[in-house]
Amino acid sequence: MTLLVLSETSAGYAVFKAKDKKLLARDDLVEEASTAEGICSLLKLKKFHKFDSAAVALNEAAAVGEAKVSPLLASILDEYKDEKKGSLAVTDPKLGNAITKLPGLTLQPISDSTTNDLYRAIREHLPSLLPDLLKDDDLKTTSLGLSHSLSRHKLKFSPDKVDTMIIQAIGLLDDLDKELNMNAMRAKEWYGWHFPEMAKIINDNVAYSKIILHVGMRSNCASTDLSDILPEEIETAVKAAAEVSMGTEMTEEDLEIIQRLAGEVVGLTEHRQELSMYLNSRMQAIAPNLTALVGELVGARLIAKSGSLMSLSKSPASTIQVLGAEKALFRALKTKHDTPKYGLIYHASLIGQATGKNKGKIARMLAAKAALGIRVDSLSEWGANAEVGAPEPTEEEKSAMGVSSRNYIERRLRALENRPIRTGAAAIGNANLEPVTQSKWEIKEARKYNKDADGLAGNEEAKITTSKKPSSSSAAESSSAAKSKAKAKIEEIPETVAGASPDEDVDSDVEMGGTAKKDSDVDEDGLSKSERKALKRAKKEEKKAKKAAKAAKKAAKAAEEQVEELPKESKKKRKLDGEADGEKKKKKKKRSEE
Known part of the structure; x- marks a missing residue:
């Protein structure tokens, strides 16, 4: 049974053949392989395949580290397909499993503690095993260069996208x-x-x-x-x-x-x-599409929360939507309540422009578009990942997907809100920004709270009114006055429309569209919110008056019934008194007779 040993070095692949078929079963393997003469007496070089360049060496070392069989290694092992009932010693058990999947190869991979001792001795005395092919200085140089290249490869270092x-x-x-x-x-x-x-x-x-x-x-x-x-x-x-x-x-x-x-x-x-400014420029270089959608601050917080841009790109849109609200999410799942609709993405300008009922919809849409933009940013082929000789895209081309997605969400938000939306609210940075000097401090008028605006819908102007409850007698008059006022408003509309030309009508619709939509509290009958309240109040007073009248009738009827029952009760009482007196007289007569 032949025993072959596969060893990967910084200069190439080496295949050794064991002189003793039961080499791995020997008890004195460690002592025998501790010296250069001992390891040379145990193994014999069968073939050495040298790497053509440093790039090939890096690819082969990366493949072996990931337990993958490269095409070069597969071609080397194809030469040993004729070996029957043989075994192949490898460094990694996962690499051995990958080798067994090669078609036509009958060698049985071996990787255990005894092979670790054997490989330790091979690395220590490698120049002695390859005297004509490698020198000690050359091996050190190639090992140092390969270690640096492999470290850069593992870290995926990119000066433009960090x-x-x-x-x-x-x-x-x-x-x-x-x-x-x-x-x-x-x-x-x-x-x-x-x-x-x-x-x-x-x-x-x-x-x-x-x-x-x-x-x-x-x-x-x-x-x-x-x-x-x-x-x-x-x-x-x-x-x-x-x-x-x-x-x-x-x-x-x-x-x-x-x-x-x-x-x-x-x-x-x-x-x-x-x-x-630095964060703005770095976000524009690393994640231009994410920056165009949510801004540099929210985008940077999402990347920091997930750990890296690559891990964030692997997250689905539902995770991005609630990222940062983990406590609220798990508390809602535990107590079987409604789960949160947004996390860190809540601070994006698009969600800030939406009203309460539409914030959840816009957050869901923004998270879906952001997930696509993040994958474009992390898996794109520009910058350090670009092919040699490929043209570098411009900043507009890099962020084209994010800008188009933002425009789509703005149009959707405008349709949901039924009002114009501020565009370009996201702070999209530029890498060539100049330092901003602090300007002179200016007075900014603070917005004060208007108590009179409580309870008003839309942008209706506040009116200071004294609320007085109408009496039951004036309820019908207030309701009729409100109806007549509404009827007058309805009759005024056809006159203004009839007197205007078609062109003026179109222009007025375009110019005053915001005002028409603004007074959304006017119903089909032309009644405003205050007039509807007055009608409701009048109806309530009418109902109260009707209830009071019914109660008065019932009380009068009950009093009449009581008056009618009094004579009957007196007659019954007199009759009972007369019967009692008769019984008393009878008892007296009986006593007198006795």
């Missing part, structure tokens, strides 16, 4: 936001003991920190020019407040510590802007 940079950048961006908020809050609270009025005038953290650096003590505020930081009216308000400030005094040492903290706030803000 999703690890995205994961680290979005993590650092979140950390910077937390640190910025904490330091800015500390600086406001600390400096507020000295100048408390400034916090009410300036609500921007960067502008507040810059004033601390420029002004220092509040007594220097009047002589300091703040026109580069604040607008004129805010600068005047700050200087006026500094003159009448109620804050406490502090020393120069205290001010120095506060100014250091303010400087950190300004520096971290600038660093965050640079990091945001």
Whole structure:
């Protein structure tokens, strides 16, 4: 029974033949193979196939590492098909299983602990086994080059598409936001003991920190020019407040510590802007289609959550939709409640433009399109994966699929919402962005809550009305007035339509389409929401009046019945009293007779 040993080296494949057929069964194999003379006495080189280039060596090493039989290895083993009742020692059991599937090969692969000892000795004394083919220096050079190439292959290194940079950048961006908020809050609270009025005038953290650096003590505020930081009216308000400030005094040492903290706030803000630009450019290079659909921040969070772009591309659309809401999902499955409709994808601009009833539909559509875009980004053939000599596509060609999918979702959302939708809301970055300099802080008017708008549908204007319950007598009058008002509105429509030309009618429909759709609370009869409420209120009062009338009739009828029953009861009572008196008289007579 012939024993062959297959050994893969950095220079090529070597096939050895054991001089002893029972080599693997020997107890002294380790001692005998510990020296170069011993291993040479046990094995004899039968054939050595040298690799033609470093690329071939890399492909063969990668195939062996993945337990696959390459065409080159299959051609080498074809020469030993005539060997019957022979065995072949291999390094990996999985590679042995792959070799057994080769057609026409009768060699039985062997891979166990004894073969591991044999291969350890072969690697140690390989130059001695191949004296005429390999030198010690050549073997070291080829091994070093192959190890570097194999490491790059396993890491799938690509300087243009490295999703690890995205994961680290979005993590650092979140950390910077937390640190910025904490330091800015500390600086406001600390400096507020000295100048408390400034916090009410300036609500921007960067502008507040810059004033601390420029002004220092509040007594220097009047002589300091703040026109580069604040607008004129805010600068005047700050200087006026500094003159009448109620804050406490502090020393120069205290001010120095506060100014250091303010400087950190300004520096971290600038660093965050640079990091945001870097993340924007990297997302545009790595995942242009995903960036076009959901934006760079949401896309980066999805990649960081899944671990890599490749693992995210293997996820179905349903997983991408709820990615980031795992706790809510498993809690809903455990308690048998409704599962969440969205996770991290909720922060995408398209879902933000949808109303509550349509958010789930848009999230499902966006997740489906994002799954396709992610697979295009991860499995595309551009960049480092492109073939040699192939033309590099432009940025528009790379993100064409994502842009077209976004346009489709916007059209669908416009149809569902029945209103115009803001287009191009996703922040699609450009790799050639220039650093953005901080502009002067401006006043932004805050939106105030309107209490009078509660309970209104659509964009109806709020009206301040005093709600008074109508009496039962005026219920019919209010209902008739509302109906007559609605009838008048209905009669006015044909007059305006009849007096307008066809062209003006079309133009007015196009221009005022948003207004017509805006008043969606007007029903077919021309009644507005307030008028419908008045009708309902009047109907309720009518029902209450009818119920009260019925109750009064019942009470009167019951009183009449009681009056009629009184004489009957008195007659019965007199009759009973008379019968009782007669019985008493009879008893007296009987007693007197006795």
